[in-house]
Amino acid sequence: MILLRMALASLASRWITVALTVFTIALSVALFLGVEKLRTGARASFADTISDTDLIMGARSGGVQLLLYSVFRIGNATNNLSWESYLDITSRAEVDWAVPISLGDSHRQFRVMGTSAEYFERYKYRGGRDLTFAAGAPFDDLFDAVIGADVAETLGYQLGDPIVVSHGISSFSHHDDLPFQVAGVLDKTGTPVDRTVMVSLRAIEAIHVDWQSGARKTGATTPAEVLRAMPLEPEAITAALIGVKSRLKIFGLQRAINEYPQEPLLAVLPGVALGELWEIVGVAETALLAVSAMVVVTALLGMAAMIFSGLNERRREMAIFRAMGARPLVITALLMLEALIIALLGAALGVGLLYGALALGQPILDREYGIFLPISALSGREWQLLGAVVIAACLTSMIPAWRAYRLSVADGMTVRN
Amino acid sequence: MPFEQSSPALGLSGVGFSWPGRVPFSLEVERFEIAAGERVLLLGASGSGKSTLLSLICGINAPQRGAITIAGESITGLRGARRDRFRAEHIGVIFQQFNLLPYATPLDNILLPLRFAPQRRARAGQARQAALALTDALGLPRDLVERSPARALSTGQQQRAAVARALIGMPPLIVADEPTSSLDRGSQAAFLDLLFTHCAAAGASLLMVSHDPGLAPRFDRSVRLEEIARMRRGEGEQ
Numbered sequence: 107m108i109l110l111r112m113a114l115a116s117l118a119s120r121w122i123t124v125a126l127t128v129f130t131i132a133l134s135v136a137l138f139l140g141v142e143k144l145r146t147g148a149r150a151s152f153a154d155t156i157s158d159t160d161l162i163m164g165a166r167s168g169g170v171q172l173l174l175y176s177v178f179r180i181g182n183a184t185n186n187l188s189w190e191s192y193l194d195i196t197s198r199a200e201v202d203w204a205v206p207i208s209l210g211d212s213h214r215q216f217r218v219m220g221t222s223a224e225y226f227e228r229y230k231y232r233g234g235r236d237l238t239f240a241a242g243a244p245f246d247d248l249f250d251a252v253i254g255a256d257v258a259e260t261l262g263y264q265l266g267d268p269i270v271v272s273h274g275i276s277s278f279s280h281h282d283d284l285p286f287q288v289a290g291v292l293d294k295t296g297t298p299v300d301r302t303v304m305v306s307l308r309a310i311e312a313i314h315v316d317w318q319s320g321a322r323k324t325g326a327t328t329p330a331e332v333l334r335a336m337p338l339e340p341e342a343i344t345a346a347l348i349g350v351k352s353r354l355k356i357f358g359l360q361r362a363i364n365e366y367p368q369e370p371l372l373a374v375l376p377g378v379a380l381g382e383l384w385e386i387v388g389v390a391e392t393a394l395l396a397v398s399a400m401v402v403v404t405a406l407l408g409m410a411a412m413i414f415s416g417l418n419e420r421r422r423e424m425a426i427f428r429a430m431g432a433r434p435l436v437i438t439a440l441l442m443l444e445a446l447i448i449a450l451l452g453a454a455l456g457v458g459l460l461y462g463a464l465a466l467g468q469p470i471l472d473r474e475y476g477i478f479l480p481i482s483a484l485s486g487r488e489w490q491l492l493g494a495v496v497i498a499a500c501l502t503s504m505i506p507a508w509r510a511y512r513l514s515v516a517d518g519m520t521v522r523n
Numbered sequence: 524m525p526f527e528q529s530s531p532a533l534g535l536s537g538v539g540f541s542w543p544g545r546v547p548f549s550l551e552v553e554r555f556e557i558a559a560g561e562r563v564l565l566l567g568a569s570g571s572g573k574s575t576l577l578s579l580i581c582g583i584n585a586p587q588r589g590a591i592t593i594a595g596e597s598i599t600g601l602r603g604a605r606r607d608r609f610r611a612e613h614i615g616v617i618f619q620q621f622n623l624l625p626y627a628t629p630l631d632n633i634l635l636p637l638r639f640a641p642q643r644r645a646r647a648g649q650a651r652q653a654a655l656a657l658t659d660a661l662g663l664p665r666d667l668v669e670r671s672p673a674r675a676l677s678t679g680q681q682q683r684a685a686v687a688r689a690l691i692g693m694p695p696l697i698v699a700d701e702p703t704s705s706l707d708r709g710s711q712a713a714f715l716d717l718l719f720t721h722c723a724a725a726g727a728s729l730l731m732v733s734h735d736p737g738l739a740p741r742f743d744r745s746v747r748l749e750e751i752a753r754m755r756r757g758e759g760e761q
Contacts, residue, residue, distance in 0.1 A: 108631060108634055108635060108638050109638065111627070111631060112624065112626075112627055112631065112635070115624075115626040115627045115628075115631070115672070116624075116626050116627075118626065119625065119626035119672070422622065423624060425622075426618075426622045426623075426624055427635075428583065428607070429581070429610075429616040429618070429622075430611065430616070430635045430636040430638075430639060430688075431607050431608060431610045431611020431612070431636055431639035431640055432607065432611075432638075432639055433603070433604045433607045433608075433639075434603075434607075435604070436639070518578050518583035518584065519577075519578065519581060519583055519616065520574055520578070
């Protein structure tokens with residue numbers, strides 16, 4: 107007890123250097139834990155991109171590829187899925203609901219997706235959250251479009267603004283003869299929906315009525331009124347989101363789709379495909395964690411340097427301890443105790459900084475980057491990381507402590523200044 | 524009395540110590556004793572081997588030959604950590620500049636040696652009460668002793684706290700290394716009065732090292748270091 111009191115009093119007497127060291131460690135700990143939180147948060151947000159959808163169905167390709175184009179709007183489908191097969195499969199008894207998706211056109215830098223109005227009810231993210239409208243409503247008219255939050259913000263669109271869809275992606279041929287108008291603007295979700303222009307599946311057909319092999323037919327455009335009266339049933343779609351009636355049926359349905367005799371199809375479980383994708387993306391997170399671990403190491407070395415530089419001035423103190431009957435090991439233990447106290451203070455302050463930063467940064471991160479960081483108690487893994495920092499501090503302090511041992515053996519109780 | 528009266532408080536016989544450093548030196552003490560309760564002044568100029576002799580007596584260094592006993596117990600047979608413990612149990616040390624740990628309270632400074640000496644702690648009884656009784660007797664105000672850091676004390680007050688630290692738990696031997704060198708004559712006399720009174724009360728013997736022969740009349744006996752010890756420094760040098 108008296109030694110702990112002595113160590114605390116000694117630290118208090120050098121409070122400026124000690125405070126700076128504690129602060130350095132606190133910053134590094136906050137960064138380290140922050141990266142860890144961000145990492146798990148990013149992973150969770152990523153996994154939360156789509157939820158409550160049991161299967162994603164598309165033409166046969168790779169699971170990750172299907173996920174990329176159907177959910178993340180990255181890349182293109184190599185093949186389409188025929189409307190007939192879609193109707194056939196979705197009419198099966200175990201299918202609860204299905205939402206078709208048709209991709210391929212674009213508006214400026216954003217993808218245009220043809221779907222049904224049911225999409226706005228069925229698409230869920232972050233553990234079952236619904237898409238909500240900041241303004242307007244789902245499409246009603248053939249030429250209505252619903253835009254994601256990023257589309258609205260980037261292009262400054264409001265309800266009623268016209269939208270001209272381009273044929274294909276980054277192409278120069280536009281469906282300028284048949285403009286859409288903004289009927290709804292969605293709230294920010296942090297998912298690729300934010301960067302999507304959604305129109306009805308029939309509208310996708312409608313703007314392509316006068317097109318053939320990727321070019322507009324010569325002659326006048328079919329008037330909008332005529333188009334509205336046409337049945338406009340698609341021949342093919344890109345993919346479909348499917349919900350089943352019972353979770354037990356998921357694998358059965360998946361097998362049925364994968365073994366569908368009429369057409370080579372693929373069905374994936376979104377969670378599994380997201381996991382596979384994260385395996386690829388996740389390499390960067392490890393690098394990030396490694397960098398922040400290096401920052402912690404730097405801070406701890408700084409602490410060791412601080413203890414080291416104080417040793418010479420403290421030889422008198424060590425001599426007093428020796429004269430009072432302290433073994434050299436006691437001197438070593440005292441220095442390590444100091445390091446432990448500094449590390450514990452640093453860790454505690456670091457956790458405080460982390461939660462302060464989280465409280466401030468959480469809404470911004472969510473709004474700007476769609477990464478939702480829950481403010482929750484430290485997880486078991488985070489406690490482990492904290493423990494590792496404190497243990498590393500004790501190990502680092504063995505360097506100056508060993509030097510102090512040597513000094514106190516050499517000096518004995520001779521007071522040298 | 525806690526220790527055997529018949530055996531001397533300190534005894535050295537046939538002690539030889541050499542330090543094989545860059546500048547090798549050696550120290551030999553054929554015979555030197557301090558009787559129980561005796562007050563001895565050891566005179567020596569700086570660099571005469573005083574520190575080496577003190578470090579042998581206190582068990583910081585061990586001699587290559589000979590025997591050193593304190594209150595009848597031999598320190599020479601003990602190994603490092605045991606010697607440290609032995610020092611804590613048997614010797615109260617007062618330094619030249621009343622070396623207290625500046626950041627700790629005088630009370631914690633006084634209690635510190637007991638941390639390393641369980642028997643001495645047991646002898647002190649209620650350690651805190653014993654320490655306060657000593658500081659009361661030495662005329663140190665309580666709130667200063669219990670609350671202020673030692674660096675806030677005046678030189679005279681630090682002196683008293685150092686005496687209390689040496690005396691607590693009644694070690695048989697008090698070793699004081701030039702404790703009066705930074706004091707004027709008047710303060711020196713007052714400090715010695717204080718030291719003698721409390722050593723006598725605790726039944727401790729006193730070995731005080733100084734370069735000032737003027738202090739000799741106040742001691743039972745004064746010895747010049749050259750009379751008891753032979754020191755060699757360097758190769759073949761006398």
